[in-house]
């Protein structure tokens with residue numbers, strides 16, 4: 001076997017093995033099991049990943065790279081599976097991306113990147129275990145992308161044409177970045193002067209940071225209200241009912257298992273939501289009540305089929321952080337969804353339901369590469 005061919009096979013097998021393990025990892029973190037169960041399963045997966053990597057390297061070296069020359073002569077093995085899996089993904093993923101395009105239903109109107117001045121990094125980085133990471137040039141945790149996107153909805157009444165929603169997600173208040181960063185984010189949110197603010201979960205990770213809520217969410221302003229759901233991280237170390245009560249005291253309205261009807265210039269707008277798969281069941285929406293526009297706030301984008309069944313016009317989700325690291329040519333890799341990386345961030349359409357998935361503002365690990373924290377103002381416009 002030519003050395004170049006052996007290297008290509010080797011890279012393909014390792015890539016396939018990585019893809020299989022990440023595929024399983026993404027599903028483990030998407031099925032709504034407890035944090036403890038998730039940790040056990042992840043450790044089993046990491047053990048499997050390491051031992052199979054050893055097996056692949058041994059097989060490859062022992063056969064002098066010949067392991068794949070005569071595939072048809074071999075018994076089916078994990079090495080073959082790795083190669084077939086990566087070949088499948090190389091064909092399937094681009095087709096998936098093409099199929100998900102819905103450019104006729106939305107457009108990016110404006111996008112601004114705001115980098116925090118270097119002299120503020122030390123103060124705003126927070127008490128990180130990795131004190132230098134936020135300052136690395138490639139790391140985008142201390143920058144912010146403010147986007148304005150128009151989402152087109154069929155049959156929207158004139159009174160709702162131009163309704164604005166600021167969508168923010170995944171604050172992960174844990175100490176990194178520090179409180180000044182998030183207070184500054186609140187200032188940027190208020191500059192947008194939106195009609196509604198929707199927060200799609202993973203608000204706070206550490207009990208110590210609950211005291212930050214008033215200065216962040218209490219200061220946010222929206223004409224017709226601020227709505228939120230909780231995410232899987234919110235209920236790891238904090239009591240769900242206590243956190244909901246604290247946020248409701250800041251004039252935030254919980255829609256994790258509730259539905260609110262608000263009046264916007266004489267038109268009824270429903271704001272509902274779901275916290276599945278980290279709740280017992282989806283809320284049942286009263287579909288007999290006619291509304292001009294229906295908005296759902298979710299943590300994961302996975303309940304999009306529930307949103308479709310509930311006649312939701314616009315669903316807002318987070319949870320996936322856009323992958324946090326997006327490789328050139330590959331895009332996001334880690335994306336804890338039943339759909340993997342398919343809906344890692346951006347705008348999607350399923351049936352007549354539009355879905356916006358935010359990259360969020362932070363994460364437990366202070367690393368972002370080619371995946372900036374994001375605030376998005378969505379402008380709802382009539383398509384017809």
Ligand SMILES: [Fe+2]
Nearest residue numbers: 170202319320
């Ligand atoms: Fe999150």
